[in-house]
Amino acid sequence: MPKVPVLILNGFLGSGKTTLLTSLLVQSHKRQLSIGVVVNDMSELDVDGLLVAQTEFFEKNDRSFQSIYSCVLSSKKGLKKLSDSLNQMMQTRTPELLIIETSGSCHPMPLIEFFRTQPQFKLTGVLTLVDSAMIDQDYDCGKQLVPTMQRNVQNQQRDTTNLLVEQIMFCSHLVLTKVDRIQKNKLPEIAQSIHEINPFVSIVSVPWGNLPIDDVLAMPEYDFHRVAQLIKELKPTFDLERDDDQPYNLVANVIKDDRPFHPQRLWDTCQQHLGQHIYRSKGFFYLPNRDKLSLLWNQAASGINLEVIGSWRAGILEDEDNGLDEMERKGLEKIVAKEPGRFGDRRCHLTVIGDKTQVDWFTESLQRCFLTEVEIEHWKSGGTFPDPWPDTYVTREC
Structure with a gap:
């Protein structure tokens, strides 16, 4: 053969x-x-x-x-x-x-x-x-x-x-x-x-x-x-390195949260803190002003792409013009009800990879970018936030 x-x-x-x-x-x-x-x-x-x-x-x-x-x-x-x-x-x-x-x-x-x-x-x-x-x-x-x-x-x-x-x-x-x-x-x-x-x-x-x-x-x-x-x-x-799953002083941290990022704080953090020793971060996230879109965070060195990879199911249900019939809507509601987060299936799951000396610090900086409880109340009541991120996206083609 x-x-x-x-x-x-x-x-x-x-x-x-x-x-x-x-x-x-x-x-x-x-x-x-x-x-x-x-x-x-x-x-x-x-x-x-x-x-x-x-x-x-x-x-x-x-x-x-x-x-x-x-x-x-x-x-x-x-x-x-x-x-x-x-x-x-x-x-x-x-x-x-x-x-x-x-x-x-x-x-x-x-x-x-x-x-x-x-x-x-x-x-x-x-x-x-x-x-x-x-x-x-x-x-x-x-x-x-x-x-x-x-x-x-x-x-x-x-x-x-x-x-x-x-x-x-x-x-x-x-x-x-x-x-x-x-x-x-x-x-x-x-x-x-x-x-x-x-x-x-x-x-x-x-x-x-x-x-x-x-x-x-x-x-x-x-x-x-x-x-x-x-x-x-x-x-x-x-x-000597073969038993090491995080070699070369590299560390991978994971961030999991159901809250959206504050757009301006996230922008400022990336502008100020992304440096030579944060080699890669990637994952799924959302912003409060664009909360229907599931976005892919794709960062390498000092460059970041925002890619649209789909729509959150919760966002589809909230859309009055979603085009779902009664059976489809109820089916989707059952799926979303099983999600553990407060905001349906919306979530921010990121991994940050870089030098041991920098990763924890950058991870903590990103975590401070999530909406506070007061800001969540503002968002849920229809309020918006300053959003400097580009309106254009890299669209992922399958």
Whole structure:
């Protein structure tokens, strides 16, 4: 039986892995290709897994989609969960392509070692996605990557720079994302800096995840021999990290509340406090002036997108022109009545990922942005709040 080709989407937090995965799923669906997908999130909230599972590509309880969360795939716990998930997937059907989206804190080396020993699978591509804007801003177009890592080696420390550099070293293909956010003349500088780390890698710049599926299907088997010496050199150090589900001084905090955010306080907090060490925050939320809309919070580094992902059921019921007949309305009322929150199914569930020294402080700042009880009374009586957030949204297409 032919081995199932495996594509690993690796890359630091917020580099665009879920966007690329969604694009590949759309293309595969049009081609009627059978795809298996594993999505990993280090946080317990599993935002990316929920978003992918709700698309048209997978039915409820479809074993061809597996979500692994509350751990990193490169840890011992993560690899055990991956093995179990793949066994479940293969019991149902054999996909034509397996795509694994790792969490941003995942090191590629354990996955490469894992798939080298799997008789049913053939590792083809290890794609590392690199956020061009982040490399430009934080590492001077990549020129500071190697010097920063060298200082870490001298100081016997490992942090997110080590992770980013090693993700580049192990990849077979490198995808530059968010290229529209930097000047075009900086792209060759970034590519040159990357080739100093991995001279053999092919580099492509991809806007909005638009990598052709044909390029993925044409990828040859991963060259294990090229990284054999690298694995040998890193293995003693990395083995010390394998039990750590939050490596490289990274922490994931979760915020859960049924109250909406005060729009102005949330805006001010993000303007003042988002910095280099809050790498990623994402989740579902709502604002009092727009309380019918379920919004996706999607922050990477200093950039934030608000995406509309649907309408709250409670908001539909409150809309006098909702178009529901009596039976539909009663059915929806029963569903909403089972929700634990005070405001129906409305909720704010966010995960914040960043450096240990900053995450707690930023999380507490966000929690202070929720409406107070006095403000809730104002909202429920029809009052509004200053809202500096843009009226335009990024609309999520499935």
